[in-house]
Amino acid sequence: RVPCSAGTAPEQELLCIFGTGDLGRSLGQRLLQTGYRVVYGSRRPHSCGPLPERAQVMSHAAAAQSANLVFICIHRENYDFLETLAPELKGKVLVDVSNNVEKNLYPEANAEYLQRLIPGAHVVKAFNTLSAWALQNGPSDANRQVYLCGNNAEAKQAVSVVATKLGFTVLDRGSVSAAKELEDFPLQLFPEWRLPLRLAVGLTAFFFFYLLIRDIISVYIKEKKDISFRIMVSLANKVFPIVSLIMLSLCYLPGVIAAFLQLYRGTKYKRFPDWLDRWMLCRKQLGLLALGFAFLHVLYTLIIPIRYYVRFRLSNRTPEFDTTMAWRTDSYYSVGILGFGLYLLLGITSLPSVSNALSWREFSFIQSKLGHVTLFFCTFHTYLYGWDKFLRASSYKWYTPPGYMLCLVLPSVVLVLKLLLLLPCVDRSLTRIRQGWERTNPDDDSRKSLLT
Amino acid sequence: RVPCSAGTAPEQELLCIFGTGDLGRSLGQRLLQTGYRVVYGSRRPHSCGPLPERAQVMSHAAAAQSANLVFICIHRENYDFLETLAPELKGKVLVDVSNNVEKNLYPEANAEYLQRLIPGAHVVKAFNTLSAWALQNGPSDANRQVYLCGNNAEAKQAVSVVATKLGFTVLDRGSVSAAKELEDFPLQLFPEWRLPLRLAVGLTAFFFFYLLIRDIISVYIKEKKDISFRIMVSLANKVFPIVSLIMLSLCYLPGVIAAFLQLYRGTKYKRFPDWLDRWMLCRKQLGLLALGFAFLHVLYTLIIPIRYYVRFRLSNRTPEFDTTMAWRTDSYYSVGILGFGLYLLLGITSLPSVSNALSWREFSFIQSKLGHVTLFFCTFHTYLYGWDKFLRASSYKWYTPPGYMLCLVLPSVVLVLKLLLLLPCVDRSLTRIRQGWERTNPDDDSRKSLLT
Amino acid sequence: RVPCSAGTAPEQELLCIFGTGDLGRSLGQRLLQTGYRVVYGSRRPHSCGPLPERAQVMSHAAAAQSANLVFICIHRENYDFLETLAPELKGKVLVDVSNNVEKNLYPEANAEYLQRLIPGAHVVKAFNTLSAWALQNGPSDANRQVYLCGNNAEAKQAVSVVATKLGFTVLDRGSVSAAKELEDFPLQLFPEWRLPLRLAVGLTAFFFFYLLIRDIISVYIKEKKDISFRIMVSLANKVFPIVSLIMLSLCYLPGVIAAFLQLYRGTKYKRFPDWLDRWMLCRKQLGLLALGFAFLHVLYTLIIPIRYYVRFRLSNRTPEFDTTMAWRTDSYYSVGILGFGLYLLLGITSLPSVSNALSWREFSFIQSKLGHVTLFFCTFHTYLYGWDKFLRASSYKWYTPPGYMLCLVLPSVVLVLKLLLLLPCVDRSLTRIRQGWERTNPDDDSRKSLLT
Structure with missing residues (x-):
């Protein structure tokens, strides 16, 4: 038993991450270091590869219910299964961190698509301009800014607080319709x-x-x-x-x-x-x-x-x-x-x-x-x-x-x-x-x- | 009386620092600025030179008992007296920040030596790659990373949270046997x-x-x-x-x-x-x-x-x-x-x-x-x-x-x-x-x- | 209703900002992102231009009474009206962030003048070396340090904690008589x-x-x-x-x-x-x-x-x-x-x-x-x-x-x-x-x- 957990206990908020790839793992590790508790949602909770120590793994539905803020670290191609979780995700803040490999691959932005799939959730587009590498190594002068957008001001505020605790600076770019622009950022060339x-x-x-x-x-x-x-x-x-x-x-x-x-x-x-x-x-x-x-x-x-x-x-x-x-x-x-x-x-x-x-x-x-x-x-x-x-x-x-x-x-x-x-x-x-x-x-x- | 201390009171955790040299003082100052309370342990609590305002000074034993996390800012040569404090340090997290002036000066790493002296404590090696100067001026792009290692995952987590609050990014290098490698870092030349x-x-x-x-x-x-x-x-x-x-x-x-x-x-x-x-x-x-x-x-x-x-x-x-x-x-x-x-x-x-x-x-x-x-x-x-x-x-x-x-x-x-x-x-x-x-x-x- | 506000609620301290110009707005935005609540004091609470979402606006007197820490983002030329607020500001921490356009424009530093106007308050000079741009974009390696000075140690501590939460590193320069030096910093040329x-x-x-x-x-x-x-x-x-x-x-x-x-x-x-x-x-x-x-x-x-x-x-x-x-x-x-x-x-x-x-x-x-x-x-x-x-x-x-x-x-x-x-x-x-x-x-x- 480590005694100081008692001192920091009241802050340890639980955050949920869907997806156990590189980005999901990096994000989870940083969140844990910052003092958050982390639960992963996975299709195969018992065989999903190496995850950070001290993180829990559950089924998607159970993980979604246990936290109020869910990071969606999944390919857009696999978003459709989230529709089945609509009841569990109702009222939750969904943070869409995804990018595409090319511009104009899809008619609508990933975040808009996610919002359409689960209308009851508050989708916030954020963190997509950072690489897994930047997340794991913490913010540097050049990688300090997190752009976010979304329709719900309180949801954006909640994501802002997490981003600020991770050491990033937040720039609010407005409603979810700005997501397209944000998703094009990492694809720009000079x-x-x-x-x-x-x-x-x-x-x-x-x-x-x-x-x-x-x-x-x-x-x-x-x-x-x-x-x-x-x-x-x-x-x-x-x-x-x-x-x-x-x-x-x-x-x-x-x-x-x-x-x-x-x-x-x-x-x-x-x-x-x-x-x-x-x-x-x-x-x-x-x-x-x-x-x-x-x-x-x-x-x-x-x-x-x-x-x-x-x-x-x-x-x-x-x-x-x-x-x-x-x-x-x-x-x-x-x-x-x-x-x-x-x-x-x-x-x-x-x-x-x-x-x-x-x-x-x-x-x-x-x-x-x-x-x-x-x-x-x-x-x-x-x-x-x-x-x-x-x-x-x-x-x-x-x-x-x-x-x-x-x-x-x-x-x-x-x-x-x-x-x-x-x-x-x-x-x-x-x-x-x-x-x-x-x-x-x-x-x-x-x-x-x-x-x- | 400043009224806002009421607002921030619940977070003010008490941390202990052994050693009142440059590094101990810089560390204490940064911890105080981040909102922690700090107590120094000293051999001569009444004549130990200039310390940061608002920090307390006590005997080693009293200081150790009052906090759960103790930073050991002492030369390795003087570690032996810590053995007498073993009862007070039992179950505490000891953060070893020490370095040596040369490689292979001692057969075992400083942190391993400390763990052997006080087996009941959870020794975590951390912060040793930072200079007192970097600690006092806060993290810059180049001095952002804190490497840590130790045998107890919860102890490492507790140190991670402190380091993250100080603005650093934590990289976990495993058990205390990695301490040797960490202690050699500041001595490397290109x-x-x-x-x-x-x-x-x-x-x-x-x-x-x-x-x-x-x-x-x-x-x-x-x-x-x-x-x-x-x-x-x-x-x-x-x-x-x-x-x-x-x-x-x-x-x-x-x-x-x-x-x-x-x-x-x-x-x-x-x-x-x-x-x-x-x-x-x-x-x-x-x-x-x-x-x-x-x-x-x-x-x-x-x-x-x-x-x-x-x-x-x-x-x-x-x-x-x-x-x-x-x-x-x-x-x-x-x-x-x-x-x-x-x-x-x-x-x-x-x-x-x-x-x-x-x-x-x-x-x-x-x-x-x-x-x-x-x-x-x-x-x-x-x-x-x-x-x-x-x-x-x-x-x-x-x-x-x-x-x-x-x-x-x-x-x-x-x-x-x-x-x-x-x-x-x-x-x-x-x-x-x-x-x-x-x-x-x-x-x-x-x-x-x-x-x- | 966003559910996670419940989790972070105990930390949301209320801070007050006088002045709704560029600096006031940038500061407010950063404070909100860091998880503070913000109230602006304004002469015309109902027509003071665009302010950050989720910030309240009140009259100066009402705003001052609701918070313990007041940022004074007003030109020195307009400080005199603050004298009328002396009762409301008594015992509060006043953060003077002002600069002058030239050296030696006034016989005494702005912070000393403010302290003289409202002797009952604890004036702390801080943040004046940062531009509104630096405040909004967050600290970079070069803009990491916040110098502060003031007569009351607890007031300085309170400002330190806010600055550290915003990601800055604090350097304490002593009593309010150092304010003159701090106000000359941004006017220096190599x-x-x-x-x-x-x-x-x-x-x-x-x-x-x-x-x-x-x-x-x-x-x-x-x-x-x-x-x-x-x-x-x-x-x-x-x-x-x-x-x-x-x-x-x-x-x-x-x-x-x-x-x-x-x-x-x-x-x-x-x-x-x-x-x-x-x-x-x-x-x-x-x-x-x-x-x-x-x-x-x-x-x-x-x-x-x-x-x-x-x-x-x-x-x-x-x-x-x-x-x-x-x-x-x-x-x-x-x-x-x-x-x-x-x-x-x-x-x-x-x-x-x-x-x-x-x-x-x-x-x-x-x-x-x-x-x-x-x-x-x-x-x-x-x-x-x-x-x-x-x-x-x-x-x-x-x-x-x-x-x-x-x-x-x-x-x-x-x-x-x-x-x-x-x-x-x-x-x-x-x-x-x-x-x-x-x-x-x-x-x-x-x-x-x-x-x-």
């Missing part, structure tokens, strides 16, 4: 990366063909010279920095637009249009892709001198020394390196464990202030690269500007707009709007922590 | 890195001597020319990519072998042989070491043009320009860079905070799909480097192939096997096996979340 | 980075001007030659590695000093002087800044061959080949790359998610052993760079040593001192001191886990 990736591919393709025609095919047509071997490195090293700079400026453009919108509306309490919201939510992905392209640009630049083509050219010319040229190239290398260094810093601070360790003020300092400085360095690097070529007619072959000029448009616009926002008078009224002072609700102390 | 590191050192040594003999000593013997200065960079830059590619393919080989084994056996529910299990568990370490070698290869390649030797050679030759040569070198640089970029991506996603943030499907997409693509790029990079030298007799000095040809064997095998697995008919039956459909247990809903 | 950053800027400025005068202005004065274009890359690439090496040695110097201090004092239980403590606390930042400078040094070195100036020079000279020169340059490149690789490894292991995953012994192995090896490699790299120039008079222009010689002083001292500490006799007595054996307190088992 949903937030899709738009930025498509954009990156589109921009890469556009500039690849633009520069292919302008720099390689045009030479072939005019001079009958085949320089197609330049596609592999020279052309790639033009496309990558262009795409990187455009994507970096696309990462900071929505913030500037939002600021102007707030200035125009004079309040921060009106929702942004949907396209802006969606754009702002993928800024991190835009920035990281831009960093990836910048990284490729750096490596492609660094191998220039070991390329056969360059070595060949180098050994065949002896130009005059030109100090301006030395200044120009050294400056744009230097500015480029500093820009890339800042860029990397932005990337590192967006690692979950690093950004979690920053205070809100520190994070916004890095991502906003340092981010715009990075954009400035990278844009300046490109301007230095152009130097006086912007004014020479010979740069505009076939009346088209070179790629690097095209890609300067967007970052220049973003930087000019940002500068406007930094003017003292504009900045002051924007700050006031964001602190919500003028139209604030008197007994509301929370907004400070949520300043954008 | 156990899972040992095998991959030894392998890396072995491969590096082998290829270093192979290439030293083949490329430098052979030149000295045949042509009496001393090119030993090439050891520092040229030779190193041959060894590193070779080792990197071999280790990368060793990282993907066990997965392919496992797939073929499952196909052959027709089930996923049979355990893999031990060597395969151990191999699969160190895939991450193999991959990260391979990445380290690849990183060194990149840096050694990038400094080529600033090397004195290369500058010297460059300024003394004027070859004919050869477009095929330009294509060849540019292609293998380009493919190499892309491969390295993907490689880095794999490395970044294996950071704990990043991989935690991915869903299971996303993680397996990156590590399996993208991993094989990386292996393909790196292998292709090496083939491009060889180009037509595979067919030239002059490549095979002293009848030995160059190092890069040797290192292509393993990755080629892995890629061919993986391609076989991707054939529609093979893939279909493998997927079916991994979903466990054909031999599935009817009321088991959990496997879906655990697909490999 | 406090621990300030000293290292200032040092980095100072060192950079000093060596920049030193080398500007020594290498560029001196040439202009002596030879009337303008080589100012070298500022952008050549000069920068001298300053960065110098600063990096000095900061890396500053990162390991305090550890060595501390060891000598412990040897001299013969104990580890005496506190270090304040300056040493502060120095040791910013070692991580020093190391990371050093890594940043090393990274810039690597990139600036790698672009050397694509610089216009270098290409120009290269194509105009044909020196004699010198094997020693080849050995020398290749060795220092090679050692530099290995040093940088180790450096990066140190940087990666200092990412929060990686260092959390290491055991204490593994972390100290990496940061101490591997750290000193890195310092050795980087110092050796610099010595190799100097080679025989240390002995040549021509190196000492204007009687000043070159920058790289200056920067070798500190790391050499650190390495020599560290070597002394590794002597068997010294190491043995230091280990004994750090294990605390000779002056240990007999019933103290905890120090082992806290060895430095």
Whole structure:
């Protein structure tokens, strides 16, 4: 006899689990460790494989009657037999934890199907986004949230309390009709990366063909010279920095637009249009892709001198020394390196464990202030690269500007707009709007922590 | 008087702590914060240094009698005096949290020794893998797990409940005979890195001597020319990519072998042989070491043009320009860079905070799909480097192939096997096996979340 | 009716929240999920916007009377009305969660002001370092700690229990006079980075001007030659590695000093002087800044061959080949790359998610052993760079040593001192001191886990 069970006895609530597979076993073990008592419902109570110590096993009907909360850890394909238990499950809370192997396999969500089978029970969809592994090892930062939905508020509350005792944080997603969405969560593949990736591919393709025609095919047509071997490195090293700079400026453009919108509306309490919201939510992905392209640009630049083509050219010319040229190239290398260094810093601070360790003020300092400085360095690097070529007619072959000029448009616009926002008078009224002072609700102390 | 103590009173269980050192104090503080009452047992109850506010201090005997669960935060060297408390400790749960400063210092584990001293008590080994610092600051993702073992299931359950209330996740390791293993945990130094590191050192040594003999000593013997200065960079830059590619393919080989084994056996529910299990568990370490070698290869390649030797050679030759040569070198640089970029991506996603943030499907997409693509790029990079030298007799000095040809064997095998697995008919039956459909247990809903 | 409320009923304590803003709502939701009952106090109980389901809303007075613990989620500007509730709030625990938008906005802390307004209540400052976002999403590794302070120990205990149930870890900072410090926490901007950053800027400025005068202005004065274009890359690439090496040695110097201090004092239980403590606390930042400078040094070195100036020079000279020169340059490149690789490894292991995953012994192995090896490699790299120039008079222009010689002083001292500490006799007595054996307190088992 262990004496302390007396002390903890009043809390030991009995929970029921249907299904003795991996998930059922993991869940039972965690519940037991948290101090709950657990009873399993099984078709073959006497031969159902290894279960956690101290758990009971009964027939489904007996198990259902003994507890008020039943976890259904069974495949959807086998739900139909639950219909026969409808009398025992009446008024009970049924927690549906199931997932499907594919989207749209069935017309209705598993939880809705369960609710239809046993209308007298309170079905709550929960825990399905966690794997058996996460359940057994306990919540980690990334696996802390339990989404739930269901029609009965008290049933949801009861499941919330269990989830919270297990160490999870609960997010209520509404009625059982949200179950479909919850069941699709574990099947998603980088949903937030899709738009930025498509954009990156589109921009890469556009500039690849633009520069292919302008720099390689045009030479072939005019001079009958085949320089197609330049596609592999020279052309790639033009496309990558262009795409990187455009994507970096696309990462900071929505913030500037939002600021102007707030200035125009004079309040921060009106929702942004949907396209802006969606754009702002993928800024991190835009920035990281831009960093990836910048990284490729750096490596492609660094191998220039070991390329056969360059070595060949180098050994065949002896130009005059030109100090301006030395200044120009050294400056744009230097500015480029500093820009890339800042860029990397932005990337590192967006690692979950690093950004979690920053205070809100520190994070916004890095991502906003340092981010715009990075954009400035990278844009300046490109301007230095152009130097006086912007004014020479010979740069505009076939009346088209070179790629690097095209890609300067967007970052220049973003930087000019940002500068406007930094003017003292504009900045002051924007700050006031964001602190919500003028139209604030008197007994509301929370907004400070949520300043954008 | 604070009124709410009335509300929480029924839960305030009293726990006892023997020992008032750092660990005893940290533990007591956390227990008090969690709502437990705490009593310390001390030799000198009136002069035992600073203890947490609201904790009581008594003599060992009095403290032991007042609580049912006693944490023993005392050095093993001082356990012997506990024997005199045997009557008071009878039937109590004793939690042994001690560690040793070295492995194999004593013939039996501390917990076993304690159990032998006080046979009437229920000794549970627990918390020893946590530092006082982790106890005081609460569980973090990395310090969440509490291992415990002991002979009495109810005693373990009681300790589990306390650990869970403190926010930890409990892993039961069986009877008190597992205590030795638990006490060795905090003394381990990178156990899972040992095998991959030894392998890396072995491969590096082998290829270093192979290439030293083949490329430098052979030149000295045949042509009496001393090119030993090439050891520092040229030779190193041959060894590193070779080792990197071999280790990368060793990282993907066990997965392919496992797939073929499952196909052959027709089930996923049979355990893999031990060597395969151990191999699969160190895939991450193999991959990260391979990445380290690849990183060194990149840096050694990038400094080529600033090397004195290369500058010297460059300024003394004027070859004919050869477009095929330009294509060849540019292609293998380009493919190499892309491969390295993907490689880095794999490395970044294996950071704990990043991989935690991915869903299971996303993680397996990156590590399996993208991993094989990386292996393909790196292998292709090496083939491009060889180009037509595979067919030239002059490549095979002293009848030995160059190092890069040797290192292509393993990755080629892995890629061919993986391609076989991707054939529609093979893939279909493998997927079916991994979903466990054909031999599935009817009321088991959990496997879906655990697909490999 | 949900049946399980019966089971959990005895724990459902009622807590009161004043204020229905973002923070009030997030807090209420979390409390409800944890199993508490929640009542909001509001000026307009019937029109106060969306509140969590199952929460009650009353007038301030009625809400205050119904609960023993009141969360004050109101702007400080509106605290004055609370004075009228003094009778209802008498004896209650008031949790002040407020922050200010700026430091030193008010002469006294918000919590002190609240305590002065309602002397009969027990004010506890807590939760103010968490954002509404962190409250709603639950504690993560980085947002786990709740600081609290207050004059009444039982009131603090009551708040501790609530915070712990919400999953947070509590750190008690003493009486209400600590509130000012707590309210300044969310307004801090990288406090621990300030000293290292200032040092980095100072060192950079000093060596920049030193080398500007020594290498560029001196040439202009002596030879009337303008080589100012070298500022952008050549000069920068001298300053960065110098600063990096000095900061890396500053990162390991305090550890060595501390060891000598412990040897001299013969104990580890005496506190270090304040300056040493502060120095040791910013070692991580020093190391990371050093890594940043090393990274810039690597990139600036790698672009050397694509610089216009270098290409120009290269194509105009044909020196004699010198094997020693080849050995020398290749060795220092090679050692530099290995040093940088180790450096990066140190940087990666200092990412929060990686260092959390290491055991204490593994972390100290990496940061101490591997750290000193890195310092050795980087110092050796610099010595190799100097080679025989240390002995040549021509190196000492204007009687000043070159920058790289200056920067070798500190790391050499650190390495020599560290070597002394590794002597068997010294190491043995230091280990004994750090294990605390000779002056240990007999019933103290905890120090082992806290060895430095």
